[in-house]
Amino acid sequence: MPANAVPFPGRTTPVTGWGRTAPTAARLIRPRTYEEAAAAVRACGARGGIARGLGRAYGDAAQNAGGAVLDMTGLDRVHAIDADGGTVLCDAGVSLHRLMEVLLPLGWFVPVTPGTRQVTVGGAIAADIHGKNHHVSGGFARHVLSLELLTADGEIRTAVPGTPLFDATAGGMGLTGVILTATVRLLPVETSWMSVDTERARDLDDLLARLTATDRYYRYSVAWIDLLARGSATGRAVLTRGEHASLETLELASARARGARFGRRGPLGRPLEFRTSRFPAAPAFVPEGLLSRSTVGLFNELWYRKAPRARADQLQRISTFFHPLDGVPHWNRLYGRSGFVQYQFVVGHGHEEALRRIVTLISARRCPSFLAVLKRFGEGDTGWLSFPMPGWTLALDIPAGLPGLGVFLDRLDEEVAAADGRVYLAKDARLRPELLAAMYPRLHEFRALRRELDPDGVFVSDLARRLGL
Amino acid sequence: MKDAFGTPQSLLILGGTSEIALATARRLIARRTRTVWLAGRPSPDLEKAAAHLRGLGAETHTVAFDALAPDSHETILGKIFAEGDIDMVLLAFGLLGDQAHDERDPVAAVRVAQTNYTGAVSAGLVCARALQSQGHGSLVVLSSVAAERARRSNFIYGSAKAGLDAFTQGLGDALHGTGVHVMVVRPGFVRTSMTAGRAETPLATTPEAVATAIELGLRRRSETVWVPGALRLVMAALRHVPRPLFRRLPL
Numbered sequence: 072m073p074a075n076a077v078p079f080p081g082r083t084t085p086v087t088g089w090g091r092t093a094p095t096a097a098r099l100i101r102p103r104t105y106e107e108a109a110a111a112v113r114a115c116g117a118r119g120g121i122a123r124g125l126g127r128a129y130g131d132a133a134q135n136a137g138g139a140v141l142d143m144t145g146l147d148r149v150h151a152i153d154a155d156g157g158t159v160l161c162d163a164g165v166s167l168h169r170l171m172e173v174l175l176p177l178g179w180f181v182p183v184t185p186g187t188r189q190v191t192v193g194g195a196i197a198a199d200i201h202g203k204n205h206h207v208s209g210g211f212a213r214h215v216l217s218l219e220l221l222t223a224d225g226e227i228r229t230a231v232p233g234t235p236l237f238d239a240t241a242g243g244m245g246l247t248g249v250i251l252t253a254t255v256r257l258l259p260v261e262t263s264w265m266s267v268d269t270e271r272a273r274d275l276d277d278l279l280a281r282l283t284a285t286d287r288y289y290r291y292s293v294a295w296i297d298l299l300a301r302g303s304a305t306g307r308a309v310l311t312r313g314e315h316a317s318l319e320t321l322e323l324a325s326a327r328a329r330g331a332r333f334g335r336r337g338p339l340g341r342p343l344e345f346r347t348s349r350f351p352a353a354p355a356f357v358p359e360g361l362l363s364r365s366t367v368g369l370f371n372e373l374w375y376r377k378a379p380r381a382r383a384d385q386l387q388r389i390s391t392f393f394h395p396l397d398g399v400p401h402w403n404r405l406y407g408r409s410g411f412v413q414y415q416f417v418v419g420h421g422h423e424e425a426l427r428r429i430v431t432l433i434s435a436r437r438c439p440s441f442l443a444v445l446k447r448f449g450e451g452d453t454g455w456l457s458f459p460m461p462g463w464t465l466a467l468d469i470p471a472g473l474p475g476l477g478v479f480l481d482r483l484d485e486e487v488a489a490a491d492g493r494v495y496l497a498k499d500a501r502l503r504p505e506l507l508a509a510m511y512p513r514l515h516e517f518r519a520l521r522r523e524l525d526p527d528g529v530f531v532s533d534l535a536r537r538l539g540l
Numbered sequence: 541m542k543d544a545f546g547t548p549q550s551l552l553i554l555g556g557t558s559e560i561a562l563a564t565a566r567r568l569i570a571r572r573t574r575t576v577w578l579a580g581r582p583s584p585d586l587e588k589a590a591a592h593l594r595g596l597g598a599e600t601h602t603v604a605f606d607a608l609a610p611d612s613h614e615t616i617l618g619k620i621f622a623e624g625d626i627d628m629v630l631l632a633f634g635l636l637g638d639q640a641h642d643e644r645d646p647v648a649a650v651r652v653a654q655t656n657y658t659g660a661v662s663a664g665l666v667c668a669r670a671l672q673s674q675g676h677g678s679l680v681v682l683s684s685v686a687a688e689r690a691r692r693s694n695f696i697y698g699s700a701k702a703g704l705d706a707f708t709q710g711l712g713d714a715l716h717g718t719g720v721h722v723m724v725v726r727p728g729f730v731r732t733s734m735t736a737g738r739a740e741t742p743l744a745t746t747p748e749a750v751a752t753a754i755e756l757g758l759r760r761r762s763e764t765v766w767v768p769g770a771l772r773l774v775m776a777a778l779r780h781v782p783r784p785l786f787r788r789l790p791l
Binding site: 083084085090092093094095096097118130131135136137138409410412471472476477478500501503533536537 | 542545674675719
């Protein structure tokens, strides 16, 4: 008898999110055509199915224990680009990285990019992701002109903005169906460079004041915040704000670079060239506790010190400005076997006190969290479970093995809920279900639409089971 | 579903009156657990335990379950799993027996072996299959430090636990990669009503300490948990003590 044949048959694969916590096993199916996807949905069985992109959701959003997980990266065709009007029609499995490769040389850029290019268009809509330009451009779904959705009955429906199906799907975590294609409106750019202003904020008040005062002058804005700093330095931060560099700016810089005979910067290349840097991948086995208070504290100190007090108009590549972590493949392994959780919440304007309390709590708790980011959101969007709302959002990574972390984050949830804020479902791996309805007031509409559209509960994920979505 | 820290939302306890199991349930209810199934022989104690857990805010059900009736396990446990996913099964039933008496009463000795070992084999297999088909969950099995090396003073119990321990390790290997996590818990002497009146061995512990260790083991997805942790080293050494010497140790 083969070693592990009976009595436990059935081929399944353990799946986790980017945080590498709570693995569950599912049948992984990789459809290559819409027909294969439809057949997979019809045949996914009692424990249902869920679409998965590049697995960058931190928690259990793209896991489905005991059921089917549809790996959508096999549907990866860019169908049509309107290079005059600035739209693209592509499969849901196309990554933002691929879109940038294709679109930048034509002078177009994705309307919204998160901190990684390694997300699919389908995932970007299902999580209604946001980026450094949220205060100007809103979430990703705001730029989607239409999408095709494979629903529980195996039919393909077209959803356009302004309809309940679209609003349930944008931010709906894949629970309304499988997104097959999307038409996305693009942003015109003259170069593939960013013109970046950097400044330091000495504490949280200083940071909030600076963001409030000058955010509107920039398309992109984000602050890296040192959550290990204590006392009067609590909430000290480095603000980076930027704009796509114009051709004129780039030519001036090129001329300067050529002029200086021993200039450090070489020729800047073709203006619309898309270049990325790549370091060696993180090793598969990293000892637990590499990212400890002392190492992260040291890193944060250096990061803060190396940032200029104020510097304007520095040219950076798109990959450097938006996606620094993409340079290290598998960086999530650095947290070791236990993995990590990312905690991201938003509280509205007028709730700065709650934000202050939470930052103080985290700083007092000494969570070894590097690269925590604070951002000022603009207007929210129409997605029923869409995360952003006008106010302040803070995102931080914490090693899951930190003792007492569960209880600590529950406490933060209370603060967030009391301030009418919410936590981000695409990053969640541990929220208490009781708090969900308060955080997402349109949850009942979402549930009602799902009951109608998917009465047998074909689409289900571990996230949906855990939170009772 | 378990959260990022391995804390279950639903818990099935086999051996619903076990003090260690109830201490674990209390701890997990304080975190995330909302549904508890207490399976055990119907008794006022079982109902009392259920009422207590209900008071803590968990929806608690009791189910008649007898470790000594393996024929019924499939049906009884199947019904529980049909009600909804079980995130964690805590296999906690056990019978310490009375070594001195049981040595003279083979029938009683066999009962100890059947409860601790064959009953657990049957219940463990049924639960493992159910967990595997739901694609997630933890099977936590209470073994004992006695399983590591049989001692003169309790080798009937120890041998049964040794069987259970080996069975659980093998089951864990069989289920590796299926999304199901199997954890062996080896407590030392635990101060409970089951051990009341017996001489304590060094490194004695409490049900609450075992519960804490289980919660930690869930978070770390450990395969083996010793309570207290120092026992791992102690037993690693004791395991290699030569028989003539081991026999003379006051254990």
